[in-house]
Amino acid sequence: MSIKITMPALSPTMETGNLAKWLVKEGDSVRSGDVIAEIETDKATMEVEAADEGVVAKLVVPAGSDNVKVNSLIAVLAEEGEDAAQVAKNALAENGSAAVPAPQQQQAGTGSALPVPAGQNSAAAGEQNPVSAAKTAGIFASPLARRLAAQAGLNLTAITGSGPRGRIIQRDVEAAKRAGGAAAAAGAAAGSAPAPAADESAILAVFRPEDYKIVPHQPIRKVIARRLVESKQHIPHFYVTADCNLDALLKLRSDLNMAAPVIKKEEGSAPAYRLSVNDMIIKAVAVALKRVPDANVSWLDSGMIRHKHSDIGVAVAIPDGLITPIIRQAEEKSLSAISAEMKDLIKRAKQMKLKPEEYQGGTSSVSNMGMFGVKDFAAIINPPQATIFAIGAGEKRATVKDGAVVSADIMSVTLSADHRAVDGALAAELVQCFKNIIENPLALLI
Amino acid sequence: MVYDIIIIGSGPGGYVTAIRAAQLGFKTAIIEREHLGGICLNWGCIPTKALLRSAEIKHFCENAKDYGLTLSGKVAVDNSAVIARSRAVSARLNAGVGYLMKKNKIDVIWGEARLQGQKNGQTQIEVHKPLKPAYQPQHPVPKTVLGEGVYEARHVILATGARPRALPGIEPDGKFIWTYFEAMVPPKLPKSLIIMGSGAIGVEFASFYRDMGAEVTIIELMPQILPVEDSEISAFARKQLERRGIRIMTSAKVIKVEKGADSVTAHVESSGKVETITADRLIAAVGVQGNIENLGLEALGVKTGRGCIITDEWSRTNIAGIYAIGDVAGAPMLAHKAEEEGVICVEKLADLPDIHPLDKSKIPGCTYCRPQIASVGLTEKKAQEAGYDIRIGRYSFAANGKAVALGEDQGLVKVIFDNKTGRLLGAHMVGAEVTELIQGFVVAMNLETTEEELMHTVFPHPTLSEMMKESVLDAYGRVLNA
Ligand SMILES: Cc1cc2nc3c(=O)[nH]c(=O)nc-3n(C[C@H](O)[C@H](O)[C@H](O)COP(=O)(O)OP(=O)(O)OC[C@H]3O[C@@H](n4cnc5c(N)ncnc54)[C@H](O)[C@@H]3O)c2cc1C
Numbered sequence: 001m002s003i004k005i006t007m008p009a010l011s012p013t014m015e016t017g018n019l020a021k022w023l024v025k026e027g028d029s030v031r032s033g034d035v036i037a038e039i040e041t042d043k044a045t046m047e048v049e050a051a052d053e054g055v056v057a058k059l060v061v062p063a064g065s066d067n068v069k070v071n072s073l074i075a076v077l078a079e080e081g082e083d084a085a086q087v088a089k090n091a092l093a094e095n096g097s098a099a100v101p102a103p104q105q106q107q108a109g110t111g112s113a114l115p116v117p118a119g120q121n122s123a124a125a126g127e128q129n130p131v132s133a134a135k136t137a138g139i140f141a142s143p144l145a146r147r148l149a150a151q152a153g154l155n156l157t158a159i160t161g162s163g164p165r166g167r168i169i170q171r172d173v174e175a176a177k178r179a180g181g182a183a184a185a186a187g188a189a190a191g192s193a194p195a196p197a198a199d200e201s202a203i204l205a206v207f208r209p210e211d212y213k214i215v216p217h218q219p220i221r222k223v224i225a226r227r228l229v230e231s232k233q234h235i236p237h238f239y240v241t242a243d244c245n246l247d248a249l250l251k252l253r254s255d256l257n258m259a260a261p262v263i264k265k266e267e268g269s270a271p272a273y274r275l276s277v278n279d280m281i282i283k284a285v286a287v288a289l290k291r292v293p294d295a296n297v298s299w300l301d302s303g304m305i306r307h308k309h310s311d312i313g314v315a316v317a318i319p320d321g322l323i324t325p326i327i328r329q330a331e332e333k334s335l336s337a338i339s340a341e342m343k344d345l346i347k348r349a350k351q352m353k354l355k356p357e358e359y360q361g362g363t364s365s366v367s368n369m370g371m372f373g374v375k376d377f378a379a380i381i382n383p384p385q386a387t388i389f390a391i392g393a394g395e396k397r398a399t400v401k402d403g404a405v406v407s408a409d410i411m412s413v414t415l416s417a418d419h420r421a422v423d424g425a426l427a428a429e430l431v432q433c434f435k436n437i438i439e440n441p442l443a444l445l446i
Numbered sequence: 447m448v449y450d451i452i453i454i455g456s457g458p459g460g461y462v463t464a465i466r467a468a469q470l471g472f473k474t475a476i477i478e479r480e481h482l483g484g485i486c487l488n489w490g491c492i493p494t495k496a497l498l499r500s501a502e503i504k505h506f507c508e509n510a511k512d513y514g515l516t517l518s519g520k521v522a523v524d525n526s527a528v529i530a531r532s533r534a535v536s537a538r539l540n541a542g543v544g545y546l547m548k549k550n551k552i553d554v555i556w557g558e559a560r561l562q563g564q565k566n567g568q569t570q571i572e573v574h575k576p577l578k579p580a581y582q583p584q585h586p587v588p589k590t591v592l593g594e595g596v597y598e599a600r601h602v603i604l605a606t607g608a609r610p611r612a613l614p615g616i617e618p619d620g621k622f623i624w625t626y627f628e629a630m631v632p633p634k635l636p637k638s639l640i641i642m643g644s645g646a647i648g649v650e651f652a653s654f655y656r657d658m659g660a661e662v663t664i665i666e667l668m669p670q671i672l673p674v675e676d677s678e679i680s681a682f683a684r685k686q687l688e689r690r691g692i693r694i695m696t697s698a699k700v701i702k703v704e705k706g707a708d709s710v711t712a713h714v715e716s717s718g719k720v721e722t723i724t725a726d727r728l729i730a731a732v733g734v735q736g737n738i739e740n741l742g743l744e745a746l747g748v749k750t751g752r753g754c755i756i757t758d759e760w761s762r763t764n765i766a767g768i769y770a771i772g773d774v775a776g777a778p779m780l781a782h783k784a785e786e787e788g789v790i791c792v793e794k795l796a797d798l799p800d801i802h803p804l805d806k807s808k809i810p811g812c813t814y815c816r817p818q819i820a821s822v823g824l825t826e827k828k829a830q831e832a833g834y835d836i837r838i839g840r841y842s843f844a845a846n847g848k849a850v851a852l853g854e855d856q857g858l859v860k861v862i863f864d865n866k867t868g869r870l871l872g873a874h875m876v877g878a879e880v881t882e883l884i885q886g887f888v889v890a891m892n893l894e895t896t897e898e899e900l901m902h903t904v905f906p907h908p909t910l911s912e913m914m915k916e917s918v919l920d921a922y923g924r925v926l927n928a
Contacts (some may be wrong), residue, residue, distance in 0.1 A: 062865075065865065066866055142894030143895050144867065144895065147868060152865065152867070162802070164800065170869075170894050
């Protein structure tokens with residue numbers, strides 16, 4: 001039997017991915033675990049491993065193909081003793097005639113913990129053309145227009161047709177695309193469509209055409225936009241701010257860094273770790289959530305998710321956007337472990353190489369703008385989380401100690417909380433707890 | 447009387463536009479100086495197809511034995527009868543246009559038109575005797591026409607067509623150096639012929655005269671014959687034409703032509719060398735140029751460029767009330783483009799809803815040589831240049847049952863898809879009857895089908911059209927009979 005390799009779903013909601021690169025050629029032998037291809041989604045680049053061994057009989061989807069449907073055939077392996085050419089031929093014939101069987105929803109429950117409307121599961125499961133099939137039946141549009149809209153994530157119902165009898169045709173979809181996709185994003189349409197943006201032509205009308213140019217959005221920009229609109233529109237945010245004295249924490253950090261053992265590496269010797277203030281803040285948030293477990297929650301209409309661990313997302317700026325990789329069970333990890341993990345995550349985030357499970361989920365987040373000299377700010381909650389800590393710069397400020405005005409390193413923190421899940425008093429308790437840990441940082445060492 | 451619309455020129459652009467204008471309720475007149483139906487019906491599309499049909503029948507007869515038939519004797523060509531048939535076909539359609547004008551209550555004004563001026567929101571047109579005599583033989587002038595004088599219209603549509611382009615030093619003389627006019631009515635068949643230019647017109651005449659027994663040499667400046675066609679199709683066609691004994695020189699330039707007593711000698715430069723070729727006659731088929739002279743364009747300030755009238759997407763010139771369509775408004779210089787452009791122009795004047803400018807990327811082009819060539823959309827090279835990630839499907843006539851049964855197993859169907867969207871970007875064919883097949887792809891393109899609909903469409907068996915479906919399947923690795 002030949003072995004079929006299909007487009008993997010990197011996340012439950014992934015519908016298509018781009019086959020960036022083949023790392024094998026037809027005729028190559030592969031063993032289980034060999035990396036054979038790289039797949040890109042709007043957020044990450046992922047390596048695809050062979051699950052079996054065999055000879056690559058046919059690369060069905062060429063490298064560089066965009067929008068390859070999840071579960072569609074991408075390559076075929078011939079098993080030992082099989083004729084690769086024959087296998088390739090059969091596979092192609094089959095691939096053509098029989099529709100790819102509807103796959104089971106894989107990895108349900110990982111990734112986004114948001115309630116997923118029933119319709120979205122089937123859309124994610126590799127239908128031929130999720131948008132057109134599921135949501136645009138009955139709309140008068142040309143086949144090409146349907147496909148272009150699906151690829152651009154545009155909702156056909158929001159597009160006016162200019163073809164004969166109002167048929168939506170290619171140029172209408174392209175006009176909608178140029179207009180920046182005023183129509184609701186297809187993904188959002190599944191359950192939580194943001195209100196359509198204001199009429200874009202009205203916006204453009206107030207600027208002189210020679211005074212601007214329009215740059216099309218990268219996929220990641222659209223995802224960020226959609227998720228943030230979703231968050232701000234659906235989550236009743238409120239904010240709690242406190243100032244934390246950093247003196248003890250800075251002292252502890254410097255002591256710990258000085259005490260780091262030096263280890264020998266090929267490139268020379270280096271300290272085993274070098275903690276950043278941010279590493280300590282991550283741990284502080286994790287410990288605070290452990291101590292105030294009522295705040296370590298996510299809202300569901302049907303009930304409250306109470307998390308057992310503090311999985312802390314950390315906002316990382318990447319080219320064209322940002323992403324929040326997650327330190328899992330941070331309350332149980334040592335500072336040096338968090339530090340090492342963060343370094344690795346940041347590096348791979350910048351290369352767009354994070355796996356979806358490395359940035360999806362999480363129970364709270366840290367967004368630190370201290371390095372930009374920001375005093376304080378409020379962050380938007382990253383669903384399905386209920387809280388996010390916005391960290392300002394540590395700076396020398398006049399403060400009162402034992403009745404006297406003294407100078408100390410002070411850092412403002414602003415907690416944004418989902419009021420459905422976390423009430424004001426609880427948020428205050430969480431911030432208080434965080435402040436306590438920062439000011440008495442030995443708690444970070446236990 | 448003031449007309450709503452006056453159209454100057456009754457070629458396929460002009461007369462079809464007149465009919466559509468009349469249907470829309472416009473009071474319409476058409477001015478023609480020479481022949482109803484323009485170049486197309488009188489000296490272009492139609493009479494050439496009649497000639498090529500004679501050539502094809504001759505070819506069939508000569509190959510009757512391949513089909514188990516014995517014809518005793520040789521197939522002889524009666525040159526004057528072949529031409530007479532071609533003229534009769536043309537005359538019938540020419541008369542048909544006269545009938546259509548009458549039926550649609552369109553006034554026909556006979557004479558040469560010149561724009562005089564504009565006042566009170568109207569354009570005045572002066573109609574006078576033609577400055578040059580008509581090409582002969584001329585079909586009879588329709589019985590009821592209006593004569594010389596000044597006419598007025600709110601809208602004037604210029605559809606004056608085009609004429610052969612002349613290269614300096616190689617000007618057609620009607621005797622040794624022919625244009626399509628003389629080539630269509632040869633007093634006697636030349637034994638040898640040089641054809642300068644390998645566009646559709648040049649290649650069609652090459653095909654015709656070769657079948658009629660002449661030694662034919664095609665000289666083309668560009669690296670391939672039929673320069674607008676996909677290079678793979680062009681190369682295929684070239685091989686077939688060469689197999690028929692036509693000599694083809696590409697990247698070659700005629701630098702001088704000398705006339706002998708009853709012959710011409712062309713000096714042809716290619717890859718740095720000059721070669722002389724002598725033949726009975728030479729056909730200059732190096733393109734056409736718009737009829738923009740003596741039209742009064744300068745008086746009104748109508749802008750022209752590169753020998754054509756400059757128009758916008760609605761065929762409007764820079765002067766209000768003046769429009770231009772068809773060959774005189776620029777490439778592609780094809781009858782069906784002229785017609786569609788004119789229809790859209792008057793529908794826009796009628797302010798019909800949902801009118802869109804002509805999409806020139808979906809205009810098919812056909813060449814009626816043997817083998818035929820037909821195409822629509824982007825060539826492989828153009829698609830690549832446009833930055834598309836393309837997917838190509840091919841299917842050979844040799845694998846098609848109907849083609850084999852017809853004894854026409856040399857040909858190729860090639861389709862080009864956008865890999866990303868499944869949009870059909872181009873279709874290119876060479877082989878028997880492909881000019882009748884191409885519209886299948888044209889319809890598909892206009893309805894914006896993707897590969898999926900084409901793959902799910904049932905094509906009748908056995909037909910040549912099945913190759914169209916197979917080529918689409920091939921593009922997606924699913925070809926069945928290959
Ligand atoms: C040999 C040959 C073969 C061809 N084969 C094909 C083919 O197979 N398929 C295809 O699509 N196209 C073909 N063409 C091209 C096609 O003939 C033209 O594209 C088409 O005729 C253009 O139509 P038109 O209405 O713009 O102009 P024309 O057909 O050129 O008509 C213009 C008319 O305007 C008249 N006119 C010009 N000036 C004035 C004036 N001042 N006053 C009054 N009347 C005036 C002319 O007498 C003429 O009748 C062929 C052309 C040639 C020469």
